[in-house]
Amino acid sequence: MDIRHNRPSPTKFWNWFNPVGRQTGGWAFILHRITALGLTFYLYLHLAVLGQLAKGPEGYDGFLALVRNPIAIAGELLVVAAGILHGLNGIRIILTTFGLSVTRQKQLFYVLMVIALVVILIFGSRMFTA
Amino acid sequence: MSINTQSVSAPRSGENTWLWLLKIVTGGLLVILLGIHLVVNHFMDEKGLLTYADVVAYYQNPIIPIMEISFLAAVVTHSLTGLRGIVLDLKPSRIFLRVFDVILVIAGVSVIVYGIWLVLVIVSKG
Numbered sequence: 201m202d203i204r205h206n207r208p209s210p211t212k213f214w215n216w217f218n219p220v221g222r223q224t225g226g227w228a229f230i231l232h233r234i235t236a237l238g239l240t241f242y243l244y245l246h247l248a249v250l251g252q253l254a255k256g257p258e259g260y261d262g263f264l265a266l267v268r269n270p271i272a273i274a275g276e277l278l279v280v281a282a283g284i285l286h287g288l289n290g291i292r293i294i295l296t297t298f299g300l301s302v303t304r305q306k307q308l309f310y311v312l313m314v315i316a317l318v319v320i321l322i323f324g325s326r327m328f329t330a
Numbered sequence: 331m332s333i334n335t336q337s338v339s340a341p342r343s344g345e346n347t348w349l350w351l352l353k354i355v356t357g358g359l360l361v362i363l364l365g366i367h368l369v370v371n372h373f374m375d376e377k378g379l380l381t382y383a384d385v386v387a388y389y390q391n392p393i394i395p396i397m398e399i400s401f402l403a404a405v406v407t408h409s410l411t412g413l414r415g416i417v418l419d420l421k422p423s424r425i426f427l428r429v430f431d432v433i434l435v436i437a438g439v440s441v442i443v444y445g446i447w448l449v450l451v452i453v454s455k456g
Binding site for chain 1: 338339340342343354358360368372373380382383402406409412413416418419420421422441444445448451452455
């Protein structure tokens, strides 16, 4: 990717998600940024919802009864998947920070994403059958 | 292939090196803590933590509140330093960034205090 393409600018927001002309590193970037924004939104929603615990059994168990349906579980799996993808791609970022696997990061990215897919499938089957 | 500045992780221009390093370190911690969090919530026993009583019982082991508060502090720090990095990609003005920094610090401290309060409330119900 052209280095000028990555210069900070107020108008760059939609470019972050533009799939045109991306190579592996560009896709890793999109994946990391979308999951980052999604997980940040979920984190604060999650913390607010857990406030129900302070209200005792009625509040919390009532909320859980509300979300124990396939649509809510699919949403929860999406969050779990985002966490796994962000975390495993993050391992690659940490390694390159310390100069490790810099020239092999494309292969590393593919391996991590295969692991992510397997782990997501395990969580998915567990969440929908439990 | 030559190694250019884009193929390694490094601070953005204008990104404080210590904040950037904090983001990397909390990120590494979170891979471990989120891993534990997910396994406990989905795999620990047949049903996981699906009732109020289960959650209160789970928090009676003193390791759990300590781990959850560490997890909270790491995840809030990581999300807010990460958000700051994303905002830096939009080239904010100096004034905007200064105001945004104050908001981030207030938000981070408030959320961590709220989380600690909530953990203590849950522990006290046991």
